[in-house]
Amino acid sequence: MATISFKEKIEGVRGDASYEAKARVFQEQLEAKIPASLRLPLAILEDPPLDVTHIPETCGLLTPKELLITELDATAVCQKIAAGELTAVDAVTAFGKRAAIAHQLTACLIDFFLDEGIKQAQQLDEYFRKEGKVIGPLHGLPISIKGMLPVKGTVGSAGFLANIETATEDCDMTRILRSLGAVFYVKTNQPQTLMHLESKSTYGRVLNPYNTDHSYCRRMIFSALVAMKGSCIGVGTDGGGSIRAPSAHCGIYGFRPSCRTTPLHGVLWYQPGQDGFFSSVGPMCRSARDMRLFLEAVLGANPAFLDPDALPVPLKVPNLTKKKLRVGIMMHDGVVMPHPPTIRALKWAKHKLEASSEVEVVDYTPYDHDRGYSIVRELYFEDGGATVRRILKESGEEMLPLTEWVISPPHVRDHDAAEVWKLRDERDHYRREYSDHWRSQNVDVVLCPPFPGTASRHDTAKYWGYTAIWNLLDYPGTAFPSGFVADPAIDIYQEPPTPMSAADEYNLSLYDATKFKGAPVSLQIVSRIFNDGLVLGAQEVVERILKS
Amino acid sequence: MATISFKEKIEGVRGDASYEAKARVFQEQLEAKIPASLRLPLAILEDPPLDVTHIPETCGLLTPKELLITELDATAVCQKIAAGELTAVDAVTAFGKRAAIAHQLTACLIDFFLDEGIKQAQQLDEYFRKEGKVIGPLHGLPISIKGMLPVKGTVGSAGFLANIETATEDCDMTRILRSLGAVFYVKTNQPQTLMHLESKSTYGRVLNPYNTDHSYCRRMIFSALVAMKGSCIGVGTDGGGSIRAPSAHCGIYGFRPSCRTTPLHGVLWYQPGQDGFFSSVGPMCRSARDMRLFLEAVLGANPAFLDPDALPVPLKVPNLTKKKLRVGIMMHDGVVMPHPPTIRALKWAKHKLEASSEVEVVDYTPYDHDRGYSIVRELYFEDGGATVRRILKESGEEMLPLTEWVISPPHVRDHDAAEVWKLRDERDHYRREYSDHWRSQNVDVVLCPPFPGTASRHDTAKYWGYTAIWNLLDYPGTAFPSGFVADPAIDIYQEPPTPMSAADEYNLSLYDATKFKGAPVSLQIVSRIFNDGLVLGAQEVVERILKS
The missing domain is CATH 3.90.1300.10 (Amidase signature (AS) domain)
Structure with a gap:
């Protein structure tokens, strides 16, 4: 089998000459946003290992303190900031640097604006110093946002080159997260149409950090950034599995809330008014408690106050010690x-x-x-x-x-x-x-x-x-x-399985025990x-x- | 202007020979359900007064005790039954008899099954005697149900002769009301298409009991039954005003809840799957407190348990003494x-x-x-x-x-x-x-x-x-x-008004101060x-x- 360069592996969607000209501009704009100080050595980029998850720790771009910070889950980050043990600036700097590394290895971003994030974080730190308390339950938490959720002043899209745009305002979800104290610094990649369970867009094809091999079994995810610890919580959407499947594929946590309990308004979509099914906005994260942190914070902000289409159904976590x-x-x-x-x-x-x-x-x-x-x-x-x-x-x-x-x-x-x-x-x-x-x-x-x-x-x-x-x-x-x-x-199959359906037959054909080795x-x-x-x-x- | 007989006033929707043959069967079936003992004298029916609201009191068909019962609102009926001061049988008998009278004067029914209602009431009275308590918050309350809401074993329709049918099971709303102790005895009339703000169907044209005149200003309502005190609470639906407008037209109370908070499942509709707008099920009644009684009872039964399309949004009546x-x-x-x-x-x-x-x-x-x-x-x-x-x-x-x-x-x-x-x-x-x-x-x-x-x-x-x-x-x-x-x-208009729109011009043309005299x-x-x-x-x- 012919070898393929890393650059070819992460290559994005192609098109005709007019498309290519525009795509190049977008790609170069993104490229230019990764500062020289955060660039991986060419030696790594030209031939990275199949499992790239350890590169952030070995490449030398992150300080030991930053590596420690990026090991924290969202709950711990929030707790440490609220206790005065960690600043918002240090948090977003650590996750931002790690995100830049992750992106170079997996093409997981469509925008990078760490400087903006640091400015937000400075204001939050200032608030904390002055007031002696956090501004909200997510004070200082670095959160990565899926491309289709507008964050004012940053790049977004609805899954095609044609609708790549710089947002003039936040969508409801990012507005609420911002009001709760979250810090934004990256937008993440997503598939053409938004309706694949893997991500290849104008900005590139997202690789699975656990196995970037493409030849047979390169697994794909667009939760790559969270798995690479370049983000504590990634906000995604799920209309067919786009939070849960990628989370499952790289062994992180993903939650799809009941539709319209979390705010959808302002999310980019190319079939507006199509209300026969709904997507749902939810978190991808590295611990179970982070899912709860996110949901309690967002629902606590009463999304239905802003959005007549949001449902004020209360989140009730039952006491399961009382009932079996x-x-x-x-x-x-x-x-x-x-x-x-x-x-x-x-x-x-x-x-x-x-x-x-x-x-x-x-x-x-x-x-x-x-x-x-x-x-x-x-x-x-x-x-x-x-x-x-x-x-x-x-x-x-x-x-x-x-x-x-x-x-x-x-x-x-x-x-x-x-x-x-x-x-x-x-x-x-x-x-x-x-x-x-x-x-x-x-x-x-x-x-x-x-x-x-x-x-x-x-x-x-x-x-x-x-x-x-x-x-x-x-x-x-x-x-x-x-x-x-x-x-x-x-x-391994003990005996040759009998397919239940054509879809089952196809799924069977995809299995090869040796090739999936080590997959979560x-x-x-x-x-x-x-x-x-x-x-x-x-x-x-x-x-x-x-x-x- | 030519006079028109009362029979002509309440005449229903006509059609071709095949339609007329079927319509006659349905009309005769309904006619046959009104027992001889509850028929108004021909002298009244041949030439009723314009305002028929007092006929129940003067026709002699209701006993003084029954007249007193039918003066009660739903809350009072429930309270008296719960206190052992009134039986469910007496309640449904009184309202049922009055409903039969109302129907003869206003064509407000499409089905009448007082015998069934009395049987339900007997069981409830039996329960009360044995258990010493009510079965639910609506124990023994006679409730009238709009035609499109199926009540098992009774006639319903989705607004056309073509979909008149006898229900094989309750819809969610009537199932819930039944479980709360409500007693059914009549189904009420509704318009062709269900999408008019007045009611004329195969079963007849509903007249406004306050003014049955048709020549110029006969006002129409399908809340006629509640206004005639033939029902404490009428359950209706409202997709454009069908609870509120008729209630307004005859001076009763009507409430349209936010959609899908009250159960819609099983309601007859001729455009199933049409989900661009929703109808909403709610009460028409004779007091404000009855609206609250109804909603608290129905929502308290958790409609979302039965219906995945019902929204478990809690009903919160705020304390308005605290906040201006x-x-x-x-x-x-x-x-x-x-x-x-x-x-x-x-x-x-x-x-x-x-x-x-x-x-x-x-x-x-x-x-x-x-x-x-x-x-x-x-x-x-x-x-x-x-x-x-x-x-x-x-x-x-x-x-x-x-x-x-x-x-x-x-x-x-x-x-x-x-x-x-x-x-x-x-x-x-x-x-x-x-x-x-x-x-x-x-x-x-x-x-x-x-x-x-x-x-x-x-x-x-x-x-x-x-x-x-x-x-x-x-x-x-x-x-x-x-x-x-x-x-x-x-x-009266102090000066000739200037229309704001074509619709306003039309509305202006409908006004004649003298003809609306006494309208609520x-x-x-x-x-x-x-x-x-x-x-x-x-x-x-x-x-x-x-x-x-």
Whole structure:
């Protein structure tokens, strides 16, 4: 197999001459924002190792103190700042420098503005010195923001070159985070269309820091920055799995709230008014408690005051010492069987939970997930993908294979108003039937795979059923690391498996035990719509038992 | 002017021979359900007076005790039953008998099943005797249900002959009400399409009990049953004003909750999946406290447990003795000037409120209501009315003038998926702009007209702007009686008014002081989305001040 240079690995979306000219300007603008003092030596960049996660520690660009700071999770950063043990300037400087390194190794950014971040941090430090208290629960916390969420004065886009723009104002989410004391310093990369479970845009292809190999099994993530510890909390969106799947793929924590409980207003989107399904804004982070920190802070700021489309549903984390949690185990969804590492982790988790007196464990039977996945795929592009094709054509941007796949028949087709209603009626029927089914199973939460395997090869993430089904149902969920990694010695099929579906056959074809070696294996916990607090509480209980 | 018989006045929607044959069957089935013992003398029916509200008291069909029971509001009925001072059987018998009388005078019913209601009541009385307590907060309360809300075993429809059916199960709302102890005994009439502010269906044209005259100014309502005291609480739906406008027209109380806080699932609708706007289920009743009784009971039953589309937003009625309520007065919406009786009542209310130290009064400036009304009208029929035309054509049902009006250009036209998104995007922009505007006005609630006049003549209720604008915004609201009635001696234009718009010109043309004499004049209080509890609390404060 021909070798490919690192530069080629991270190459972004191509296009016609007009596109390329514009793309070069954007790419050069970003390039110019990484200061010389934060550039990795050419020796590293020309031939980085497959696992780049240790380079921040070895490259010499970060001081020992900065390395210590970037080991902290968000909760610890906030606590230390509030206790006067850490300044906001030191925090954002450390994470900002590490983000610059991460970006050079994984193409995870679309904008870098550490100087701005430091200015914000200075003001916060000044406030803290004067007032003797923090300005809000996220005082001084460096937070990275996904490209589609506008941060005033910085670059954003809705997933195409055509809509790359510098924001003239914050969206509601960043406005609220800013008011809570968060510090912004980077915007993160995202896929063409925003509707892939991997990220390749005009700004480059994001690599998985655990394995940047592209030849067979380079796993992709756009949570790369958090995994590289260049950010404590990354704010993402999830309309089909875009928080949970990437988090699962690199072993971090990701939470998808029930839609419209966190503020969506002002987020860039190329199909405005498309309200048949909603994306949801949530955190990607490095600890369970950080998910809670983020949600309690954001919901505590009352997003519904700004936004008539935000729902003032209170976040209630129940006391699970009083009531025995009922955990349903969904080993697979009846459509696609997860790869052996995921099944092994889930069986182990089931065993651990069954052995605990803290929870009750039952088998959870999925309800017609194939039908649900078809409905949600049709909902994504009710215009048959015409808007996507038009945007690409107008700017001369090439159509990536996963874009072609996601907007193509049979799942996707054009609709008139009556057909739009019919589709949404099918959605509503399915949601109601599912709700009845869920209640009949008598579970509080379901523990299940977040993806039909560990991180996937580029251009192969075509089965989103393990996350998108919960988007359709609007069931909140979290992906979190099981602590396991794929092990080729044991993660093998004992006998040739019989595919359950065409999608399963495809998924089977992607598995090769040796190639997934060392990949983090994650799990997912979901609950019924608006039971966000229950998911957070249950995740803590389950993780405690699994770690015991 | 030619006289018209009472029978002709209440005549229902006509159609071709096939339609007429089916309609006759439905009408005869209903007719047969009114027992001989509850029939009014022919002498009354052949030539009833214009004001029929006193007939229940004078016709001799109700005992003095029954008359006393039907004077009670819902709260009093529930209290008396809970105290053992009244049985559920006596309650439903009294209201059921009165409902039968009301129906004969106003065509307000589509089904009558008092025997079933008495059976339910017997079981509840039995429970009360055995357990010594009520089964729920609505124990034994007779509640009338709008046609489109299924009650198992009874007749319902979605506004056309084609979808008249006997329900095989309760919808969520009636299931919840039943579980709370409510007793059902009648289903109420509703308009063709469900989208008129007056009611004429296969089952007849509903007359306003205060003035059944049709020749010029017979006012219409489908809250006739509550006004006739044939029901304590009528459950209705409101997607453009169908709770508030009829309540206003006959001087009762009506509340439209924020959408999806009360359960919608299972309600009959001929455009299923049409989710660009929502109807909302709420009460029509005879006292302010009954609105609160209803909402606290229904929301207390947690509709979101059954329905994944119901929103678990808590109902919070604030303590308004602690905080000074800020009331904005919107004298008119900048599009259509209300008739003199409404303006007089609103000016008087403003004066009374200004004189009170309990509230702060400011002028409220409307925000582009014309644009909002256009958006919501377009949203009602995104398929250009094709579904309505098809249903009518297939069953041979005639199209009423208000149906033709409501589905016609320029407001209504067909859309493809991209146009549906565009329209909904316009909706969302308007909602956001309005929300910003509302906050800039610094008001808690707005006091405004519920309609551009008192009750209107048949086939003229074409300006819904005073209610539908709040449907688009999803701002909860209540219509309630000012205590005033129209007075031709003073409700006159001092000088010829200048129309603000074509709609205003039309509205002006409908006014004739002498013809509206004695019509109840109502007011409306609204607040921002999800501030349902604030509306209820503010209504109590405002009404107390107005009555002082």
